[in-house]
Amino acid sequence: MDADMMLLDGNEHDIAGARKRLEPQRVLLILTNSGSVSKRLIEAVEREFPWVLVEQVDAVDAACEAFAHPVALILVDTALMKKAEAEAAEMLRAHPHALTAVIEPYDKVLVTSLQDVVNSPLIRSVLPMDLRLDVWLSIIRLLLCGGEYFPPGFIMQAKTRDQKTTSSDGAGSLRGQDFRPIHMPELTTRESQILKMVSHGLQNKLIAVECGLSEHTVKIHLHHIIRKLGVHNRTEAAARFRNLHDNARSLNEN
DSSP states (O other): OOSSEEOTTSOEEOTTOOBOOOOOOEEEEEEOSSOOSOHHHHHHHHHHOTTEEEEEESSHHHHTSOOSSOEEEEEEEGGGHHHHHHTHHHHHHHOTTOEEEEEESOSSSOSSOHHHHHHOSSOOEEEESSSOHHHHHHHHHHHHTTOOOOOHHHHHHHHHHHHHHHHHHSSOTTOSGGGOSSOOTTSOHHHHHHHHHHHTTOOHHHHHHHHTOOHHHHHHHHHHHHHHHTOSSHHHHHHHHHHHHHHHHHHHHO
8 A cells, every 4th residue: 555645635645645745726616796705714714725726707708717726616706607607618628527506605505496407508506605605615525526515405496386376377497497408209208308307416415306206206217318318328328418409509590
């Protein structure tokens, strides 16, 4: 076994478990024009994750530029979310391995909805700012490692909206045309809806809430999708969906 080892927090530790000081290797990019992430929080991030350099920009064009190290995480202010999404292709080209999260001021009162994330070409997680520092840093660690996070209030918001929609018109919130942009002959309507959500990075629990299904039922649908498409896993199925979506969009533009 090597004398040094790398743990999930990105820091090297010696054989006794003592943390070794690292130079920055990755960038955490904050896109905000309102100072939504304070200087104290930035200092806390760089102290907790010495392998991370925090960069802050106030314009989408600046966020698409190259930085001293690869960008691992992008935090986008809600006020700039639409502008960032409009330049999503350029941002993803500039930072292909970065996960993007929207910054929410409050955990209980959310500006961003589940449908916003489902339809977003860029956003994959939601980061509330009114949490205890240790909890907030734990979420940052998860996002830096490629994980996704959605506040509990986010799920409850989706569930409440779904119940209201169902009671008012007898149809679930997924029955609008926005959730069926592409027809895949191999799949049922429900399977296409679920595959679209998978392609946007949503996990089974959130898909189940939005569809009004159990997680077990979502897993069964995914099993059928994988079998029908002749792929090996959900990642390949999502890639197939995205390719078809991109081809359809190109045809429409032409």
